[in-house]
Amino acid sequence: MKFAVIVFPGSNCDRDMYHAVKDVLKTEADLVWYEGSNLENYDGILLPGGFSYGDYLRCGAVASTSDIMKQIKVHAAKGKPVLGVCNGFQILTEAGLLPGALLRNEKLSFMCHQEPLVVENNETIFTAAYDKGEVVHFPIAHGEGNYFCDEETLKELKANNQIVFTYQNNPNGSVEDIAGIMNKQGNVLGMMPHPERAVEQLLGSDDGLRLFQSMIQNWRDMYAANA
Numbered sequence: 636m637k638f639a640v641i642v643f644p645g646s647n648c649d650r651d652m653y654h655a656v657k658d659v660l661k662t663e664a665d666l667v668w669y670e671g672s673n674l675e676n677y678d679g680i681l682l683p684g685g686f687s688y689g690d691y692l693r694c695g696a697v698a699s700t701s702d703i704m705k706q707i708k709v710h711a712a713k714g715k716p717v718l719g720v721c722n723g724f725q726i727l728t729e730a731g732l733l734p735g736a737l738l739r740n741e742k743l744s745f746m747c748h749q750e751p752l753v754v755e756n757n758e759t760i761f762t763a764a765y766d767k768g769e770v771v772h773f774p775i776a777h778g779e780g781n782y783f784c785d786e787e788t789l790k791e792l793k794a795n796n797q798i799v800f801t802y803q804n805n806p807n808g809s810v811e812d813i814a815g816i817m818n819k820q821g822n823v824l825g826m827m828p829h830p831e832r833a834v835e836q837l838l839g840s841d842d843g844l845r846l847f848q849s850m851i852q853n854w855r856d857m858y859a860a861n862a
């Protein structure tokens with residue numbers, strides 16, 4: 636499985652994402668600059684965290700209008716996996732690939748520490764290697780991670796099991812403690828906590844490993860089924 640880690644001006648978690656998949660998980664991966672790149676030969680798209688375009692306008696708003704997002708939308712429409720972490724999640728909501736929006740944290744401060752999360756749905760290509768209800772530990776690092784959506788969207792998210800991760804101790808005011816959601820088709824996941832920063836015990840947790848392993852295993856199963 637070959638991953639593209641998309642790099643925007645202002646991305647700053649791109650190297651961590653690349654390190655996680657390339658060095659720790661030993662998968663093929665490239666850092667892919669947002670301009671002049673072709674995504675056709677990649678199996679999975681990883682939108683890393685950071686401050687794309689300096690968070691101007693709104694976090695992720697400018698990046699969401701970039702040309703590479705058109706290719707990412709085509710990739711997603713084919714059912715291929717897309718994972719957006721932190722600023723990546725913000726870009727996915729701004730681009731309309733995921734519903735809702737990320738608002739300023741309730742306490743209006745940037746927060747950077749480890750949080751316990753609950754795996755709400757383990758029947759996804761991103762979480763198959765976890766148990767349902769399992770508590771995992773990933774770091775957060777954001778100023779605008781307060782997930783918001785209207786009542787109708789929330790109902791839909793629940794009805795379709797699109798809420799993948801929740802916070803055990805909601806740090807930012809997110810609706811229903813939501814930490815990560817996927818699209819209805821189940822191939823686009825956005826989450827504020829950083830699984831790529833939880834892939835080695837040295838970092839305080841390696842709970843993020845199984846998220847990438849789930850994606851890789853799913854791709855292998857699909858590849859084998861289509862061979």
Ligand SMILES: NC(=O)CC[C@H](N)C(=O)O
Nearest residue numbers: 684685721722777778779
């Ligand atoms: N680590 C990140 O991706 C941060 C995202 C965004 N700049 C925020 O502060 O909310």
